[in-house]
Amino acid sequence: MGCMLAQQDPESKRERAIYFISKKMLEYEQKYTILEKTCLALVWATQKLRHYLLSNRVLLLSRMDPLKYLFEKQPSxxxxxxxxxxxxxxxxxxxxxxxxxxxxxxxxxxxxxxxxxxxxxxxxxxxxxxxxxxxxxxxxxxxxxxxxxxxxxxxxxxxxxxxxx
Known part of the structure; x- marks a missing residue:
């Protein structure tokens, strides 16, 4: 799995990649459902890029509609x-x-x-x-x-x- 952190150029409004990270899934992680793998990727990426994410406004782009499920989850x-x-x-x-x-x-x-x-x-x-x-x-x-x-x-x-x- 991998993650790209991009920053938008204020003049051209185009995104520029500023950081890439990747990780090979463990054997048991490979058995996860698509949604679980996506959640795993999000959690892993936010942990690795925490220092960037805490000090900036963040926009999450995803190709998966089931991520909506995460944001509709009942509060704990x-x-x-x-x-x-x-x-x-x-x-x-x-x-x-x-x-x-x-x-x-x-x-x-x-x-x-x-x-x-x-x-x-x-x-x-x-x-x-x-x-x-x-x-x-x-x-x-x-x-x-x-x-x-x-x-x-x-x-x-x-x-x-x-x-x-």
Whole structure:
């Protein structure tokens, strides 16, 4: 399997390859389904290229529709502490009578759900999300950002697996 990291040229809008990595699948990995192999490639590539991905805006390009499955997966109970931490921070800011607030976090899930980019479907998380949204509306001006993104550059990670479908 392999991965190519590309960066878009701001002038020509063309992508330029800046990094290639590859790995031979282990014997048991070769028995995975196509979706499992793709997931393996994504996890492996993000672990290897973590230092690039954390500091840049990332666009994932894939030739597989089943990847949509990954993003529709129900959130895990481990996300409850992320909501609770965000809520506690906003409640503290309210107690200090802040009206304008820039919030930076590392939970893409919470940020995208709070900004309205993604919807919460897990019944356990809906009350947290609803309360978080009500807190956000109480501020005069609030922006929620991921501190792991650099908006000035665009990197693309194209993941593929070397196998016959």
């Amino acid at each position: 109970p481990g996300e409850l502490p992320e909501y609770e931490a965000c809520i506690a921070g906003l409640e503290a800011a309210m107690a200090l009578h802040f009206q304008d607030l820039d919030v930076f976090g590392d939970s893409i899930l919470i940020i995208c759900q709070t900004n309205g980019n993604w919807k919460t479907r897990d019944d356990k998380l809906i009350p947290y999300n609803t309360y978080l949204e009500s807190l956000v509306r109480k501020f005069g001006n609030i922006t929620i950002h991921s501190f792991v993104q650099n908006e000035e550059s665009l990197c693309g990670c194209i993941s593929y697996s070397g196998f016959d479908a």
